[in-house]
Amino acid sequence: xxxxxFLRPLTAPDADRGEAVEFGPDKALALxxxxxxxxxxxxxxxxxxxNAARSxxxxxxxxxxxxxxxxxxxxVTGKPGWWETMVGPGKPVDTDRxxxxxxxxxxxxMGSSGPASTDPATGxxxxxxxxxxxxxxxVRAQTFLIDxxxxxxxxxxxxxxxxxxxxxQWTVSHPERVVAAMPIACAARHSAQNIAFHEVGRQAIMADxxxxxxxxxxxxxxxxxxxxxxxxxxxxxxxxxxxxxxxFGRNLQNAGGIxxxxxxxxxxxxxxxxxxxxxxxxxDANSYLYITRATDYFDIAADYGxxxxxxxxxxxxxxxxxxxxxxxxxxxxxxxxxxxALNAAAANVSFVEIESDRGHDAFLLNEPQMFATVRGFxxxxxxxxxxxx
Amino acid sequence: xxxxxFLRPLTAPDADRGEAVEFGPDKALALxxxxxxxxxxxxxxxxxxxNAARSxxxxxxxxxxxxxxxxxxxxVTGKPGWWETMVGPGKPVDTDRxxxxxxxxxxxxMGSSGPASTDPATGxxxxxxxxxxxxxxxVRAQTFLIDxxxxxxxxxxxxxxxxxxxxxQWTVSHPERVVAAMPIACAARHSAQNIAFHEVGRQAIMADxxxxxxxxxxxxxxxxxxxxxxxxxxxxxxxxxxxxxxxFGRNLQNAGGIxxxxxxxxxxxxxxxxxxxxxxxxxDANSYLYITRATDYFDIAADYGxxxxxxxxxxxxxxxxxxxxxxxxxxxxxxxxxxxALNAAAANVSFVEIESDRGHDAFLLNEPQMFATVRGFxxxxxxxxxxxx
Numbered sequence: 001x002x003x004x005x006f007l008r009p010l011t012a013p014d015a016d017r018g019e020a021v022e023f024g025p026d027k028a029l030a031l032x033x034x035x036x037x038x039x040x041x042x043x044x045x046x047x048x049x050x051n052a053a054r055s056x057x058x059x060x061x062x063x064x065x066x067x068x069x070x071x072x073x074x075x076v077t078g079k080p081g082w083w084e085t086m087v088g089p090g091k092p093v094d095t096d097r098x099x100x101x102x103x104x105x106x107x108x109x110m111g112s113s114g115p116a117s118t119d120p121a122t123g124x125x126x127x128x129x130x131x132x133x134x135x136x137x138x139v140r141a142q143t144f145l146i147d148x149x150x151x152x153x154x155x156x157x158x159x160x161x162x163x164x165x166x167x168x169q170w171t172v173s174h175p176e177r178v179v180a181a182m183p184i185a186c187a188a189r190h191s192a193q194n195i196a197f198h199e200v201g202r203q204a205i206m207a208d209x210x211x212x213x214x215x216x217x218x219x220x221x222x223x224x225x226x227x228x229x230x231x232x233x234x235x236x237x238x239x240x241x242x243x244x245x246x247x248f249g250r251n252l253q254n255a256g257g258i259x260x261x262x263x264x265x266x267x268x269x270x271x272x273x274x275x276x277x278x279x280x281x282x283x284d285a286n287s288y289l290y291i292t293r294a295t296d297y298f299d300i301a302a303d304y305g306x307x308x309x310x311x312x313x314x315x316x317x318x319x320x321x322x323x324x325x326x327x328x329x330x331x332x333x334x335x336x337x338x339x340x341a342l343n344a345a346a347a348n349v350s351f352v353e354i355e356s357d358r359g360h361d362a363f364l365l366n367e368p369q370m371f372a373t374v375r376g377f378x379x380x381x382x383x384x385x386x387x388x389x
Numbered sequence: 390x391x392x393x394x395f396l397r398p399l400t401a402p403d404a405d406r407g408e409a410v411e412f413g414p415d416k417a418l419a420l421x422x423x424x425x426x427x428x429x430x431x432x433x434x435x436x437x438x439x440n441a442a443r444s445x446x447x448x449x450x451x452x453x454x455x456x457x458x459x460x461x462x463x464x465v466t467g468k469p470g471w472w473e474t475m476v477g478p479g480k481p482v483d484t485d486r487x488x489x490x491x492x493x494x495x496x497x498x499m500g501s502s503g504p505a506s507t508d509p510a511t512g513x514x515x516x517x518x519x520x521x522x523x524x525x526x527x528v529r530a531q532t533f534l535i536d537x538x539x540x541x542x543x544x545x546x547x548x549x550x551x552x553x554x555x556x557x558q559w560t561v562s563h564p565e566r567v568v569a570a571m572p573i574a575c576a577a578r579h580s581a582q583n584i585a586f587h588e589v590g591r592q593a594i595m596a597d598x599x600x601x602x603x604x605x606x607x608x609x610x611x612x613x614x615x616x617x618x619x620x621x622x623x624x625x626x627x628x629x630x631x632x633x634x635x636x637f638g639r640n641l642q643n644a645g646g647i648x649x650x651x652x653x654x655x656x657x658x659x660x661x662x663x664x665x666x667x668x669x670x671x672x673d674a675n676s677y678l679y680i681t682r683a684t685d686y687f688d689i690a691a692d693y694g695x696x697x698x699x700x701x702x703x704x705x706x707x708x709x710x711x712x713x714x715x716x717x718x719x720x721x722x723x724x725x726x727x728x729x730a731l732n733a734a735a736a737n738v739s740f741v742e743i744e745s746d747r748g749h750d751a752f753l754l755n756e757p758q759m760f761a762t763v764r765g766f767x768x769x770x771x772x773x774x775x776x777x778x
Contacts, residue, residue, distance in 0.1 A: 033649035132649035192633035192657040193625065199658045200622045202651065203665075204593055207614035225596035233589045233622050236582065241717075244581035250688055258686055260422035260521035262591065262678060266685070268581040269588045276592075289651060296655065297647055299639060328630075328717075 015075035018045030018068050018102075020111050021148050029106075029141055035131040039120045042145045043111025044068050044103040047087065048095035050151070056387045057099045057151045058378070059142065060087065061159030061166035064234075064291055065283055067110040070102035071095065076282045085366055092375040097382065098155065105166075106141040107133045107291050109284035116217065116284045128214035133290060135162070135298045139169045146177070156381050158182035158374075160363035161330065162291070165298050168338065172300055175315040180381035182374065184322040185363040187334035188308055188341070189299035194329065197237055198292040201230030205285050214286050227285040228276030235275045240326035240359030244268060301341075308341035315342075318384070319349040320377040322363070322370060329360040350377070404464035407434030407457050407491075409500050410537050418495075418530055424520040428509045431534045432500025433457050433492040436476065437484035439540070445776045446488045446540045447767070448531065449476065450548030450555035453623075453680055454672055456499040459491035460484065465671045474755055481764040486771065487544065494555075495530040496522045496680050498673035505606065505673045517603035522679060524551070524687045528558045535566070545770050547571035547763075549752035550719065551680070554687050557727065561689055564704040569770035571763065573711040574752040576723035577697055577730070578688035583718065586626055587681040590619030594674050603675050616674040617665030624664045629715035629748030633657060690730075697730035704731075707773070708738040709766040711752075711759060718749040739766070 020043040023029065029037040045068040050057060060070050060083065071087040073080060087093040087100055104112040107130070115130040122129075146154065157167045157178050164186025171181045187194075205211055208226030216222050236244075248268035252258065264270045304310035319342055323335035332353050342349040354369045356362040363370065409432040412418065418426040434457040439446060449459050449472065460476040462469060476482040476489055493501040496519070504519040511518075535543065546556045546567050553575025560570045576583075594600055597615030605611050625633075637657035641647065653659045693699035708731055712724035721742050731738040743758045745751040752759065 128651075189639065191630065192637040192639065192655070193628075193630045195639070195655050196621075196625045196633065196657050196661055199653070199655075199661055200618060200625070203614075203621060203662075204596075204618045206651070207593075207597065207618055209598060225592075229589060229593045229596055229618065232585075232592060236585045236589065241580065241582045241720075244585065248581040250578065250581065250584070250691075262517075262595070262682065264588075266581070266584050266588075268585050272585055272588055273592075293651065302639075331630075 015073045015078065016045070017075045018043055018111070020044070021145060023144055027144055029137070029144070031131050031137045032134040033132050037113060037131070040106070040113040040141070041111070041117075042103055042106065042113070042141055043108075044101060044145055045070065045072065046102075047071050047100040048098050050099040050149070051387065053386075054151055055153070055155060055385050056097065056382070057101060057146075057149070057154050058093060058156045058158065059101050059103070059146070059154050059170075060093070061142075061157065061163035062102065062105065063159070063161035063163050064295065065279070065288070066163065067108065068102035068104045069110075070100065074282070077278075082364060086371065086374065092371045093158075093378060097387070098378070101145070101149065103142055103145055105138045105291065107138070107287060107294060109287040112141075114284065115214065115286035115290055125215075125217040127217065127286060130286070130290065133294050135165050135169050135294055136173060138294065139166055139173055142166070142170075143174060143177070153177050153179055155385055155387065156180040156182060156378060158184065160184040161186055161360065162295050165295065168300060171315055171317045171319070172311045175317055178317045179385055180318040180320070180377065182320045182322070182377060183338065184370070185324055185327050185330050185335070185360055187330045188301060188338050190296050191334070195296045197233060198296055200233050202289050202292060204229040204233070205289060211285065214289075216285070222280070223285045224280040227280045227283070227288060228273075230288060231279040232272045232276045235272060237329045238359060238361040240328065240357055242326065242357045243359055246357070308337065309344035312342050312345035312347050315345065315347050317347070318381060319347060320373065321349065321351045322373060323351075323353050324356045324358070324360070324362040324367075325353060326357045327360040327362065404462045404467065405434070406464045407432055407500070409433070410534060412533055416533055418526070418533070420520050420526045421523040422521050426502060426520070429495070429502040429530070430500070430506075431492055431495070431502070431530055432497075433490060433534060434459065434461065435491070435538075436460050436489040437487050439488040439538070440776065442775075443540050444542070444544060444774050445486065445771070446490060446535075446538070446543050447482060447545045447547065448490050448492070448535070448543050448559075449482070450531075450546065450552035451491065451494065452548070452550035452552050453684065454668070454677070455552065456497065457491035457493045458499075459489065463671070466667075471753060475760065475763065481760045482547075482767060486776070487767070490534070490538070492531055492534055494527045494680065496527070496676060496683060498676040501530075503673065504603065504675035504679055514604075514606040516606065516675060519675070519679065522683050524554050524558050524683055525562060527683065528555055528562055531555070531559075532563060532566070542566050542568055544774055544776065545569040545571060545767060547573065549573040550575055550749065551684050554684065557689060560704055560706045560708070561700045564706055567706045568774055569707045569709070569766065571709045571711070571766060572727065573759070574713055574716050574719050574724070574749055576719045577690060577727050579685050580723070584685045586622060587685055589622050591678050591681060593618040593622070594678060600674065603678075605674070611669070612674045613669040616669045616672070616677060617662075619677060620668040621661045621665045624661060626718045627748060627750040629717065629746055631715065631746045632748055635746070697726065698733035701731050701734035701736050704734065704736050706736070707770060708736060709762065710738065710740045711762060712740075712742050713745045713747070713749070713751040713756075714742060715746045716749045716751065
């Protein structure tokens with residue numbers, strides 16, 4: 001199968017690209033949509049060492065546009081791993097003690113099977129022939145990887161945003177395999193506003209004539225403008241209004257004043273443009289369609305008669321939930337809803353709301369209270385499993 | 390000059406299109422950008438009768454995509470006027486007592502000069518050769534209309550959103566001509582987040598190849614897809630998260646369940662699509678660029694050393710400000726900022742925050758407390774001017 005990483009210019013040619021595991025027909029992946037992937041692959045990267053008891057594994061699930069490069073340089077951009085502040089030697093998720101696994105989600109574009117991968121049936125990129133996927137499918141795919149790595153139970157599954165959704169789904173679909181779970185800045189379902197913003201992004205991509213109905217690979221092009229607009233719209237939702245005001249306010253690009261033209265006059269405009277153009281250099285537009293759709297479909301309670309608590313009935317996993325006060329994408333009340341459901345299911349749960357004006361993206365930033373919470377929770381989970389300190 | 394209204398299919402051919410006034414070289418309009426319009430026009434519509442003392446005029450300023458059809462059918466869509474709940478016989482703004490003027494803003498596309506108008510210098514549509522405009526320019530243009538109608542002082546200037554910005558600007562630029570002002574759900578400046586959302590919309594339009602650098606008129610086309618995406622993104626900001634959740638939640642289009650495809654599965658997606666497609670039938674994409682830019686440039690305090698109160702120093706206008714609790718586009722704190730500045734300038738101001746979960750668009754909806762506030766304030770303004778009851 002093709003590896004989309006190699007289709008792009010690499011600014012860091014010597015970077016560690018991690019590993020990938022291919023699953024053949026004996027490891028067919030049955031999807032929620034009813035289709036089955038019979039030749040598929042997951043790309044992953046590990047940090048630290050698995051102990052002899054195989055009891056110190058932590059799975060880090062990534063957000064919408066994240067990847068397996070949690071704590072090492074991104075092979076395309078050359079930038080540091082997206083959670084290097086959280087994961088590494090001596091960090092809150094301490095790779096001197098734990099075996100950390102980052103895995104590119106099914107549907108992604110960093111080596112796992114997705115719409116940019118080659119369809120074995122045609123020898124061409126899937127495009128829109130790739131099956132629609134769900135968060136549950138992503139998690140199901142990860143169980144194959146965990147099996148492949150010889151791990152029976154994960155000491156912890158954690159992640160922010162869509163990563164938190166996967167962590168929650170693990171505890172619902174495979175509770176016996178998860179000792180502890182840390183869903184951060186997430187929700188148990190996508191709200192109408194969440195869906196609406198995603199649909200704007202999808203429409204921006206599909207409106208771009210370079211999208212070619214999803215078959216742009218064959219045209220040697222990509223819907224860069226549409227994808228950039230999608231990213232810009234989404235990026236606003238990742239930041240709080242106060243943070244934008246503090247960071248940019250009405251600051252101008254040029255001290256000379258406004259230009260009376262449509263080029264960026266305000267620094268916030270240039271910042272958004274940069275976010276848009278940097279994104280198209282590293283992300284596949286169809287993957288963006290598939291992964292946003294997966295999150296829109298996410299609604300854990302839906303499978304339990306609309307009663308979220310029922311999803312967690314009998315679950316022995318130990319939970320720690322974290323939300324941020326200024327996160328308006330997945331606000332505190334959505335996280336509290338999960339905490340209430342876990343309490344109603346008599347699960348073991350703690351919940352921390354962290355004061356921050358940085359909006360949803362706070363989970364990716366230097367938030368000392370988050371780090372302290374994660375360190376404490378993971379230390380307790382390790383102790384409960386008898387993992388050496 | 391061309392009239393963009395007539396370039397479009399009319400679903401209500403017999404509808405009243407209002408009037409327009411042409412200003413020749415003797416009424417040149419000097420703009421903030423340094424350019425001057427020497428042949429320009431404003432389209433307007435009036436309701437009720439001007440009294441003998443010419444003291445009962447109320448100017449209604451419209452929002453971003455509004456127009457002069459405040460209280461009568463829109464000639465393109467055939468839909469009721471955008472503020473028929475507020476303006477009409479016996480309504481809070483009572484056309485049995487007051488002479489109400491609705492005017493399409495400079496830069497608009499319902500008959501006033503804008504980028505779709507014919508450039509007298511070339512005989513072709515202006516496109517991007519139309520000068521960039523500001524809220525102050527819009528207000529300056531309105532003073533010519535008010536002069537044309539023989540009105541010295543307006544009993545009231547009012548409007549919501551960008552209409553409220555114009556009302557504020559009137560009291561700063563021409564305080565002696567405004568007895569009372571009602572800025573509703575607005576701000577004295579555009580925030581970084583406001584600018585960011587507008588820039589996403591502009592980029593969506595300019596990314597559409599049918600935009601042709603703004604010269605699409607000559608290609609017999611328009612950037613419909615880009616404009617629809619822009620409208621969809623903006624529309625989300627007009628509604629509150631709770632209202633979206635209450636109205637749509639995760640309700641599906643088809644009772645059969647999700648489709649595992651990219652067509653709209655959720656009702657909120659179909660609703661947004663409808664908002665986008667209905668908009669492109671009635672609005673000019675370049676006008677959208679110009680008018681959003683004008684609001685981004687809006688910052689009253691900037692001309693007064695950053696001190697908003699200085700803008701209102703000595704102003705004798707009587708103010709009433711209204712905000713809505715769930716409006717996150719122009720939140721209550723932005724409206725309070727205006728109230729504080731007016732108080733600091735010793736102006737006559739009252740401020741009402743109305744409890745509503747309908748977000749920014751509440752000002753267009755059936756909000757009894759807003760109606761009662763408007764009725765009371767206008768009655769008091771009329772009494773102060775000795776307008777007969």
